[in-house]
Amino acid sequence: MTGVLPSQSINDLLAQGVIRCDAQPLEGQVQPASMDLRLGTRAYRVRASFLPGPERSVQECLADLSMHEMDLTPGAILEKGCVYLVPLMEHLALPDGLRAVANAKSSTGRLDLLTRLVTDSGTEFDRVPDAYDGPLYAEICPRSFSVLVRPGMRLNQIRFRRGNALLDDAALAELHAAEGLVDGPAMIDGGLAFSVDLKPTDSTLVGYRAKPHAGVIDLDRIGAYAINDFWQELHSEAGRIILDPGAFYILVSREAVTIPPDYAAEMAPYLALVGEFRVHYAGFFDPGFGHAEAGGAGARGVLEVRCHEAPFVLEHGQVVGRLLYERMEGRPQALYGAGLSSNYQGQGLKLAKQFRM
Template structure:
């Protein structure tokens, strides 16, 4: 995984280029924030470019109308949009990319993924890719006001395969601690849900938040601005300590374990499906080097879980395993770490909504 200094070097050589100079804070310890460009299209269906075709060519088949994001535009719940991104790539032959929604995007239940020309997978940029990037955006619960320059997605670049096997996960956990307590290691490090009345950072008795449908518009540029109770209902456990998830509803919960991403590693929260397909945890999953790292001000950081239930109501219980963190090695230690020194929003977090909402 390429660290911040390597990302900056790629920008200086033109391998990562943009319509406007990179903004302050856009380069993170192991990722690059991608900015919305000025043009967006409402499309009738999600699509991939496909082998030998460009996104621009496919837009002629799917676009319903074009809109400008320079003054700002409302992206409505239940609609699908494609937005050109400011950044474009001319990657070295041995460098590939993977994209994901930023944490704040996922916590607003705004589903987004990156599309590249000739792409046959979402959120994947092949080795040596040269061309533009686009974001597909579909708000699920809240309609949002978006503008050119807003950052909804992020890109990681890597050389080769950086993933760790179970033995390597176990060795790093033994040496540095990847979660507090004993680690369940199987294709990554397992974590469980905290439904206790003492969930980290929670107000009295609240273990999560359930999104309200048909709420007001959220301006993506307004931070620490909205009252949570205008958009969310507090979730409290039942008598047996369980939470019944309603089909189709969107929840913010928190992990029971504190999480640690050492400076020489990055991590990704793998989406988790229950065996019967009842619910999915976490749509946005990059964890940068330094998250939960004590010297970077992160001791005790929890993982926030974005949860949606599907076919049937599901009883979620305290301590139930709901997902796993998959770690990867950094090519070298980043010159910056996630945390207090760069003003990272979610360091040392407990149960936490997106940064658009005031602390409950």
């Protein structure tokens, strides 16, 4: 079989010991097309981000790069601008033909909390090859805000795949004709293109910019923080904003997106062709996102944007990224937003769940 594994197949991997856990899996940890990964009990402050490279373990690298070890059990602050490595509670013993890819969870990306998966002998972040047998680690670098973390927190997630189920442009056009993947004309070229909304119909508020000297965010505190303490509102009447180098922004797509139940999607990595900025950190879209069958009516894609070396003018309707659609190996038993704790179904411009909206 070929495709992205649904929740019931992930539960089978847990039962078979393909996924091994240091603690009992939590309710809701398995999502429709992915599984949340949990922080372990300790963290290492490291001198720099790294990849082990062929035939080296992460522990061997830590012997050279670790500055000090931290106990997360009572709660620990990961400071803005520092790099940490955290062993995760989950371990893998993948069979031949099954590989995995990881990505930050939505709330993680919206906090500008760069979180990437690292494996032994790894040569790429967030990629787990066929037949990998070993531990998993999260590299965490808070970019805008210092954060308070504890064991068991879920900052990133993993998706399992067999074969190549990626839809080419012709198949994507057929799916759009059948399902209406966006609420307007579909721009299909190497995936489903989406653009930025800088002319909202009922407001001049187009996004938020992270304040440079904000306080600590406890990731367990949901709806606890005032927006103005951490974010500056961005308003535009002309449909244009200028991105400043080094600044972090939360914007929203002009298109309302739908992910049909038998498909999953991922936001494509940043391409220099669209401008001098990175478009996203959290890239997984689960089956049912924005879909009527899961109680949705299309949902905007939130854009986590960081500008690079030069100021950049962003215009309303400018294409800023693409969604890549894949077939599921089977339909998940539960869809995103359908009886699940789905924080962003039907979303528009929305900050992470820790803020009072």
